[in-house]
Amino acid sequence: MRLKAIVLAAGEGTRMKSRLPKVLHKVCGQTMLKHVIDTANNSDVEECIVVVGYEAEKIKGSLSSETKTVLQEKQLGTGHAVMMAYDNINEEDTVLVLYGDAPLITEKTLRTMVNYHDKGNFKATVLTADLPNPEGYGRIIRDTENQLQKIVEEKDASEREKSITEINSGIYCFDGGALKDALPKLRNNNSQNEYYLTDVLPIIRDMGLKVGLYKVQDYEEIMAVNSREQLAEVEAIMRKRIAKKHMENGVTIINPTHTYIEKAVTIGMDTVIYAGAMLTGSTVIGEDCIIGQNSRIENSTIGNGVEVQSSTIISSNVGEGTTVGPYAHLRPNSNVGKYVKIGGFVEVKNSRIDDYSKASHLSYVGDADVGRNVNIGCGVVFVNYDGKNKSRSTIEDNTFIGSNVNLVAPVVIRENGYIACGSTITSEVPGGALAIARARQENKEGWVNKKGLLKE
Ligand code: UD1
Ligand code: CA
Numbered sequence: 001m002r003l004k005a006i007v008l009a010a011g012e013g014t015r016m017k018s019r020l021p022k023v024l025h026k027v028c029g030q031t032m033l034k035h036v037i038d039t040a041n042n043s044d045v046e047e048c049i050v051v052v053g054y055e056a057e058k059i060k061g062s063l064s065s066e067t068k069t070v071l072q073e074k075q076l077g078t079g080h081a082v083m084m085a086y087d088n089i090n091e092e093d094t095v096l097v098l099y100g101d102a103p104l105i106t107e108k109t110l111r112t113m114v115n116y117h118d119k120g121n122f123k124a125t126v127l128t129a130d131l132p133n134p135e136g137y138g139r140i141i142r143d144t145e146n147q148l149q150k151i152v153e154e155k156d157a158s159e160r161e162k163s164i165t166e167i168n169s170g171i172y173c174f175d176g177g178a179l180k181d182a183l184p185k186l187r188n189n190n191s192q193n194e195y196y197l198t199d200v201l202p203i204i205r206d207m208g209l210k211v212g213l214y215k216v217q218d219y220e221e222i223m224a225v226n227s228r229e230q231l232a233e234v235e236a237i238m239r240k241r242i243a244k245k246h247m248e249n250g251v252t253i254i255n256p257t258h259t260y261i262e263k264a265v266t267i268g269m270d271t272v273i274y275a276g277a278m279l280t281g282s283t284v285i286g287e288d289c290i291i292g293q294n295s296r297i298e299n300s301t302i303g304n305g306v307e308v309q310s311s312t313i314i315s316s317n318v319g320e321g322t323t324v325g326p327y328a329h330l331r332p333n334s335n336v337g338k339y340v341k342i343g344g345f346v347e348v349k350n351s352r353i354d355d356y357s358k359a360s361h362l363s364y365v366g367d368a369d370v371g372r373n374v375n376i377g378c379g380v381v382f383v384n385y386d387g388k389n390k391s392r393s394t395i396e397d398n399t400f401i402g403s404n405v406n407l408v409a410p411v412v413i414r415e416n417g418y419i420a421c422g423s424t425i426t427s428e429v430p431g432g433a434l435a436i437a438r439a440r441q442e443n444k445e446g447w448v449n450k451k452g453l454l455k456e
């Protein structure tokens with residue numbers, strides 16, 4: 001058997017009131033559609049076929065090149081959408097139907113459903129759930145033998161049917177052959193004049209084949225997003241799940257509801273994450289770190305035992321035992337070594353700072369290669385831009401850069417060089433030399449009195 005998934009993603013999603021097609025809205029940093037495709041791929045699905053329609057090109061552009069798409073030019077209903085994938089279905093396939101706007105479905109549930117479908121010899125299985133508020137969903141109507149009689153859409157339902165709380169998730173498992181036989185028999189004689197996929201179920205049953213109902217216990221899994229409010233609800237659930245996974249792995253999260261961690265982020269044991277932290281993209285955080293309040297770390301690698309306080313780190317690497325912040329900004333391509341100190345209001349960009357070096361206060365380090373054990377005093381500026389070109393500076397090991405120094409790039413400070421505070425350095429400083437590049441102090445005795453400015 002080959003397991004395939006058809007992911008419906010052709011609808012516009014008008015209730016989102018958005019220029020973006022609904023399935024491209026993000027949940028925990030990733031489009032809803034990508035979440036669904038990833039979940040399918042991680043649960044033994046061999047091929048995903050995405051049905052696109054509204055803004056098809058935009059949606060295709062968001063997908064990896066190996067994802068197959070089929071076009072549904074007019075959105076004539078969920079059944080019609082599946083028909084578009086007709087030629088991609090083989091009789092011997094098992095076919096999952098998933099929704100691009102229902103990103104909370106889990107691999108475990110898909111696996112169990114497929115297993116239930118197989119073991120029970122069903123030709124179609126519907127994933128259902130009991131909802132406290134079933135409004136808007138198709139209701140599951142069971143016959144006297146507790147089997148599926150039909151699914152009734154809210155718009156077509158009687159008052160009695162509306163009181164049923166078991167709903168259709170819209171997620172199904174089909175035998176390829178049965179689905180192919182049933183699809184051409186669909187009609188659109190309902191209140192919305194749509195080809196409902198739900199109608200293939202009684203068709204399959206009337207062919208004398210078994211239709212199963214598989215009820216998921218945790219109804220959060222089947223929640224679909226139709227509005228911004230539901231988008232926020234789904235986001236909160238996914239965020240909770242991600243935080244739970246990290247806590248199970250030994251990470252302390254002080255306040256999970258106020259911590260934003262994207263799906264792909266990894267965090268080592270005994271790291272503590274404070275409220276307001278935002279860890280995104282492909283970020284990797286080591287063990288025993290402290291990620292302080294309101295720190296934003298994006299696509300970066302943080303070594304073990306690092307402390308980050310209220311700082312922003314983008315596309316950079318930070319080595320073991322280093323401290324960052326408060327209020328530091330590591331801009332892209334900053335490679336900070338081990339046991340380095342990046343202090344308050346220090347900005348680093350496209351630079352290397354080697355082990356044991358310090359920039360403790362109020363500095364800008366841009367386009368520089370800084371060696372080991374270098375002291376960058378308060379208020380040092382790496383002057384890397386002349387209005388036209390960017391140039392690099394090289395600061396060798398064991399140098400001392402006094403406070404308020406300007407290093408005008410391109411410039412090299414050799415090993416053990418020493419720069420007096422307040423200097424503006426424009427040419428190479430030899431190893432072991434002291435460079436002083438500022439006007440010498442002159443005192444004019446009695447000047448204030450002579451000018452009549454003396455205050456009694
Ligand atoms: C559908 C089900 C309903 C179920 C609910 C669960 C039908 C007839 N009804 O209703 O029983 O309770 O989902 O959320 O199937 N889509 C297309 N092409 C179309 C129409 C829809 O690709 O022509 C896609 C949409 O983009 C969306 C999904 O299918 O991702 C569901 O469509 P939607 O119109 O929201 O279905 P519901 O009315 O919610
Ligand atoms: Ca829907």
